[in-house]
Amino acid sequence: MTEPIGRVKSGIHGLDEITGGGLPQGRPTLLCGGAGSGKTLLAMSFLAEGALRHGEPGVFICFEETEEELGRNFASLGYDLETLIADKKLAIDFIQLERSEIEETGEYDLEGLFVRIACAIDAVGAKRVALDTIEALFAGLSDAAILRSELRRLFRWLKDRGMSAVITAERGEGALTRHGLEEYVSDCVILLDHRVENQIATRRLRIVKYRGGAHGANEYPFLIDSRGISVLPVTSLELAHDVSTERVGSGIQGLDEMLGGQGFWRGSSVLVSGGAGTGKTTIAAQFVVEACRRGERALFFAFEESPQQVARNMRAVGVDLQRWIDAGSLRFIATRPTFWGLEMHLARMHREVEDFSPQIVAIDPLFSLGGDNDQVKSMLLRLIDYLKGRRISAMCTAILHEAAGRADHIGVSSLMDAWIELRSIESSGEINRGIRVIKARGIAHSNQIREFVVTDAGVALRSPYLGSGGVLSGSARLAREMADHEAKAERELTIAAGKQAIEAKRRRVAAQIAALEAELADEETKAELFLARQRNYGEASDRLRSDLINSRGGLNDR
Structure with a gap:
């Protein structure tokens, strides 16, 4: 069974996520964009991160900046190129090409470049290669057929050596590159864009193609600051966030x-x-x-x-x-x-x-x-x-x-x-x-x-x-609260006054009841005295009658 394309970690935050795991392993990747878009930075970051984090030494072939200039430029981003070079983790080869010194005569090929790259690769045991920029190689070449042929040779040579390569190219008018050929022979093409809208600059990155691998196709903003380059994915592919019950x-x-x-x-x-x-x-x-x-x-x-x-x-x-x-x-x-x-x-x-x-x-x-x-x-x-x-x-x-x-x-x-x-x-x-x-x-x-x-x-x-x-x-x-408070107070006063009136009436009724009870008690006393007198009078009469009877009976006995 044929194995899928391997991927190498770029070490660039966010880029590995949108490329599905990294750049194609053992294949060339083309970085194209205008001046100041971040091509050289991304290429060098790919090598430095590979050497520092993944144990893969790299070779940087440059045609515009010297080793000293690159060292100073990347020191401000936290990369110590001198140490990497001293530790045999990085090799930098500056090849100076002046267009005025190039004359197109006879056959044109890149055999000399292949030799220099091979020597640099062998010197550090490189797994990664970066070329910055490819236009310098063909500055004085006008034959499109030879240009296409040599580009294919260069890319094939890198593949045959198993190099994970990054090659930078200037963007052309109406095409991804100036020659319009590099993107066709590359396995992966990344477009860097530095646009200005409403006087505000924005950097964006897009994966134009990625042979044999799924990748994000949107434009992604990326940031260049003192800690290097970082790419911001648009959003997660799925709505699968963990949720909390807190x-x-x-x-x-x-x-x-x-x-x-x-x-x-x-x-x-x-x-x-x-x-x-x-x-x-x-x-x-x-x-x-x-x-x-x-x-x-x-x-x-x-x-x-x-x-x-x-x-x-x-x-x-x-x-x-x-x-x-x-x-x-x-x-x-x-x-x-x-x-x-x-x-x-x-x-x-x-x-x-x-x-x-x-x-x-x-x-x-x-x-x-x-x-x-x-x-x-x-x-x-x-x-x-x-x-x-x-x-x-x-x-x-x-x-x-x-x-x-x-x-x-x-x-x-x-x-x-x-x-x-x-x-x-x-x-x-x-x-x-x-x-x-x-x-x-x-x-x-x-x-x-x-x-x-x-x-x-x-x-x-x-x-x-x-x-x-x-x-x-x-x-x-506040006005309503005050009015309600006053109404409540008035109701409370009315209730209190009612309670007082009821209490006064209760007291008056109680007094009347007390007076009637006293009068009743007096009448009861008088009635009892009258009844007592009547009882005494009856008893006295009965005794007197009895005495009279007794006395008369006694006279008769005599």
Whole structure:
């Protein structure tokens, strides 16, 4: 059974992922692009990373820069070429070719180049080769047939030696390369692009072809900084993120209560939208501070204010960001939104997240990064996909203009797990703040609009107060509360007065009852005396009669 094409790790972050495991092993790869697109950097990174991380020495054949110049250039990116050369892990051969010194006479071939490359390969036992750039070899050659033949010979020679090769080429007009031939004889072609749109430069990479291997076909942004080159994949091929059953608090008790009392799911994405001055940054700040209190790390991307300004403003409302910045739990990344394009912002966010490994990320605000709606949505999709893959909870703030109302004008809300809307409520000649949960996936949440105030202890939600016209807030709420209080007090006074009247009447009735009882007792006493007299009188009469009878009977006996 025929074995599939082997792949060698490029060592370049992100590139191995979109190529399905690396560049083709033992085959040539063509890097084409304009001046300054990163061809030489990618080629040298391929060799240096192979030598440092995979034990594969390399040979770099250069036609434009000397070994000393390359050493200085790549030292700023963290590569010590002198040490690699001294350790026999890298060989650099500078071949100087001047077009003015080249004269086309007789047969033209690359036998001399093959000899030099072979010597360099044998000297270090190389497994990888880079040629930078191929145009220099054919600068004075005008015969297309010979050019095509020698290109094929060069690529075949590298294949026969089993070299994993990277060859750079300048981009041509209307073609990938100047000669328009190299891409046809290469097994893998990578196009590097450095474009400028709306005065903002963006670097992108695309795999044009990859013989015998599946690969990503999109354009991918890539970043060049002090740590070299890194490529940012567009998004995962599958929706297969691990999910957590843990909930994380927002740092605002009332908001957590609206979310079932436990906050958001860990690893979820939260959109906080609202007009200017509604408190979006304050809510995001409390979210990251709550994470720091839990012993987690938080990353705050600010695009409108400096870290010092945000910290000062939040300190005024009782949110101490500086404490956690000093403790190393919170890191601020503040960048002007117009400094880079969307792709570069995204690439740098990836880099910062990888370096700091936070559990919480806040982006304030999201839509200030510029770009059209489709670009912003694509960028946000990639960012959310990346954060979900790392189980990082994200809170993004977004300003919605009054004309837009609650409308989601770029459809970004569908990407979010939760959407918190802040609004300004105008009533009774004043403006108050309201908050509500529009959606929270997998969470039973409140459907009420709650008033919230920004105090010297942060954001606090007030319990809902319903009036005849709906939810009341601000001075209307205070007036209604006062009126209700007065009505309640009046009712209590009325009840108390009624109770007093009842008590007075009870006392009067009790007094009347007492008087009647006394009168009754007096009458009872009189009746008893009368009855007693009558009984005494009857008894006396009976005795007297008895005595009279007895006395008369005695006279008769005489």
